[in-house]
Amino acid sequence: MDWSKIKTIFILSFLILNIYLINEFLKIRNSNQHDYIIKSSLENRLKVDEIEYVEPPKEAVRGKYLSATPKVFTVEELKKETKLAGQKVILKENNALLESVLKEPIKMGEKFDPTMLTAFMKNNILYHEQYRFWSKSDTTITFYQQLNNKVLYNNIYGELTFFLNDKNEIFSYKQTILIDIEELSEEEKILQPMKALETLYENGDIKFGSKITNIELGYFTYVHLASSQVLTPVWRFVINDEVNLFVNAFEGQILQLNTEERKWSE
Numbered sequence: 001m002d003w004s005k006i007k008t009i010f011i012l013s014f015l016i017l018n019i020y021l022i023n024e025f026l027k028i029r030n031s032n033q034h035d036y037i038i039k040s041s042l043e044n045r046l047k048v049d050e051i052e053y054v055e056p057p058k059e060a061v062r063g064k065y066l067s068a069t070p071k072v073f074t075v076e077e078l079k080k081e082t083k084l085a086g087q088k089v090i091l092k093e094n095n096a097l098l099e100s101v102l103k104e105p106i107k108m109g110e111k112f113d114p115t116m117l118t119a120f121m122k123n124n125i126l127y128h129e130q131y132r133f134w135s136k137s138d139t140t141i142t143f144y145q146q147l148n149n150k151v152l153y154n155n156i157y158g159e160l161t162f163f164l165n166d167k168n169e170i171f172s173y174k175q176t177i178l179i180d181i182e183e184l185s186e187e188e189k190i191l192q193p194m195k196a197l198e199t200l201y202e203n204g205d206i207k208f209g210s211k212i213t214n215i216e217l218g219y220f221t222y223v224h225l226a227s228s229q230v231l232t233p234v235w236r237f238v239i240n241d242e243v244n245l246f247v248n249a250f251e252g253q254i255l256q257l258n259t260e261e262r263k264w265s266e
Contacts, residue, residue, distance in 0.1 A: 042198045051201075053212035056193035060217045063233035063249060065185040066147075068178040070096045070157040070227075083124050096157065098126075098175045105169035112136055117162070120170075127177050131160045139164050145177055151218040152178065153236060153246065157229065184230060188250060190217075196235040196247035203254060205245055206237075214238035220246060220255055 046053065072095045078084060087100040106120055114133035121128035131143035132151055144151050145158030152158040155178070162173045193215050200206050215237055222232035233249040246255040 042194060042201070046201065050209045051206055051212070052210075053197070054215060056197070056215045057217060060190060061192075062187040063190045063217075064183045064187055065222065065250075066219065066231040067180075067182050067184045068152075068157075068229050068231060069180045070229075071177045071179045072096055073098050081126060083126060086124070096176055099172070100175070101172045102170065105165065105167075105171040108164065108168045108170065110168075112141075114141075117141070125160065125173075126175070130177065141170070147181060147219065150233075151216075151236075152231065153218050153220050153234065153244075155221055155229075178229065181231075190233055190249040191235070191247070191252050193217075193235055196249065196252065197237065199247055199252055199254060200237060200245055205254070206239060210239050212237055212239060213241045217249065220248070222248075 073091055074095065075091070078089055078091075078098075084100070086103045088103070089098060089100045091097065092099060109116060121131075125131075130145050130147075132146045134142045134144045134151070136142070141162040141164070143160040144153065144155060145160075146152065157176045158178045160173065160175045162170045165171050197206075197212070197215075206212070215235065218234055218236055219231040220234040221229050223230035232251075234255060235247045235249050237245045237247070239245060247253070248255055
């Protein structure tokens with residue numbers, strides 16, 4: 001056995017390993033320095049424009065594309081559901097949309113709180129635990145489907161909407177839900193929230209004196225096919241507790257919601 005050659009091989013192997021490790025270290029250091037410079041510069045600009053913001057999430061660093069399918073309800077399964085006993089239910093949109101009229105309307109208090117609906121939803125709404133409160137108007141209360149505490153934003157196939165009459169009573173609702181939600185890709189590095197915020201700021205979407213009251217990660221429809229969807233991670237920024245802005249957490253572009261596309265066909 002030639003120990004001299006073996007020794008040389010070990011030395012070369014360790015040398016290559018050291019070069020690799022040094023290179024990776026420099027990449028991480030430069031990346032951290034770059035992120036720090038961006039954050040520092042952005043913080044200064046926001047301060048000048050008197051823009052305040054909540055502390056952004058720190059735990060989210062990677063994400064995946066997801067696939068999902070709208071659930072198709074059947075008359076047979078609905079007949080077996082005891083939760084629907086006090087309702088008149090019909091199916092629309094190729095049975096993907098459930099519409100219900102309550103036999104006894106539910107009175108809402110003058111000062112609305114989503115928890116008012118907790119007991120009612122538990123006893124009367126299918127898959128109630130999969131929805132999170134989104135918004136309320138004079139005539140509607142809207143919930144969106146969530147997955148692992150992340151909301152599927154503005155998704156017409158993952159929505160629960162209650163309708164109010166002129167007596168402030170819930171008299172009907174419509175419901176859709178996505179099923180067969182699966183991971184569609186390997187984990188990828190996502191855009192950090194401060195970088196996404198910078199994109200909105202430089203685009204002029206955050207005005208002087210604004211306050212960013214919430215920053216969270218959720219999902220948005222990336223590709224909408226006839227029988228399925230592809231969902232992508234997105235950052236949601238709430239401005240002054242009123243306006244919602246979204247940034248694709250993989251690609252970094254600002255997402256615009258076309259409300260016309262969300263309407264069901266007549």
